[in-house]
Amino acid sequence: MPIDLYYVPGSAPCRAVLLTAKALNLNLNLKLVDLHHGEHLKPEYIKLNPQHTVPTLVDDGFSIWESRAIITYLVNKYGKGSSLYPEEPKARALVDQRLYFDIGTLYQRFADYFYPQVFGGAPADKDKLAKIEDALQLLNTFLEGQKFCAGPTLTLADLSLVASVSSFEASDVDFKKYPNIKRWYETVKSSAPGYLEANEKGLDAFKGLVNSMMKK
Numbered sequence: 777m778p779i780d781l782y783y784v785p786g787s788a789p790c791r792a793v794l795l796t797a798k799a800l801n802l803n804l805n806l807k808l809v810d811l812h813h814g815e816h817l818k819p820e821y822i823k824l825n826p827q828h829t830v831p832t833l834v835d836d837g838f839s840i841w842e843s844r845a846i847i848t849y850l851v852n853k854y855g856k857g858s859s860l861y862p863e864e865p866k867a868r869a870l871v872d873q874r875l876y877f878d879i880g881t882l883y884q885r886f887a888d889y890f891y892p893q894v895f896g897g898a899p900a901d902k903d904k905l906a907k908i909e910d911a912l913q914l915l916n917t918f919l920e921g922q923k924f925c926a927g928p929t930l931t932l933a934d935l936s937l938v939a940s941v942s943s944f945e946a947s948d949v950d951f952k953k954y955p956n957i958k959r960w961y962e963t964v965k966s967s968a969p970g971y972l973e974a975n976e977k978g979l980d981a982f983k984g985l986v987n988s989m990m991k992k
C-alpha cells in the first residue's frame with residue numbers, strides 16, 4: 777500500500793516531510809495539490825483534511841496533517857529506534873521542544889512578517905522583523921557548542937527547522953549573521969540525506985513564487 781503525500785513543492789512544512797522521508801529511506805507517493813486553483817478546498821480533499829492544509833499524509837486510509845505530527849508519525853511507524861526521534865524521554869523532549877519552537881515561534885514570526893508582504897502587498901513591519909531577530913537569537917543560543925539543534929546527532933528538529941530557516945533565503949531576513957545558525961545550516965545541508973532533492977528544489981520553487989508575487 778503506497779503512502780500518499782499531498783503536497784506543494786515550495787511549502788516549508790512539505791519540505792520537512794520530504795526530508796524526513798529521505799532520512800528514513802521511505803518512498804512516498806507524491807500528489808501535487810494545486811492551491812492556486814483551490815484544489816485543497818474541494819470536498820474530496822476536505823474529507824481527508826478538514827483543515828485543508830498541505831502537507832497531508834494518507835497511510836493505508838489513515839489521514840494525518842500538520843507537518844510535525846506527520847514526521848514524528850513516520851519515525852514512530854517506519855523508523856523504530858532511529859536517532860532522528862530518540863526514544864529516551866529527555867532526548868525526545870528536547871526534539872519536541874525545538875519542533876514546538878519552530879511551529880509556534882520561529883516559523884510563525886516569519887509568516888507574520890513576510891507573508892503579508894508577499895501575498896498582501898503590505899510594507900515591511902520593523903516590529904515584526906525584530907520579533908524574528910529575537911527568535912533567531914534564541915535558535916543561535918540553542919546551537920551554542922552544539923553540532924545539531926537537539927543534541928549531537930541529526931534529528932527531526934533539524935529537518936523541520938532547516939525547512940523553515942532556508943525559506944528565509946527568499947526574504948530580507950539575514951539569518952547567516954548568527955554564527956551558530958550559519959554553521960548549523962551548512963552542517964545540515966551536507967548531512968541530511970537527499971537534501972538537494974528534498975529541500976533545495978522546493979526552496980527554489982518558493983523563491984520563484986515570492987519573486988513573481990513581489991513583482992505584481
Ligand SMILES: N[C@@H](CCC(=O)N[C@@H](CS)C(=O)NCC(=O)O)C(=O)O
Pocket residue numbers: 787788789811816827828829830831841842843844879
Ligand atoms: N502548521 C502547518 C502549516 C500548513 C500550512 O499552512 N500549509 C499551507 C501551505 S505552506 C497551506 O496549506 N495553505 C492553504 C490553506 O491553509 O488553506 C504544518 O506545519 O503542516
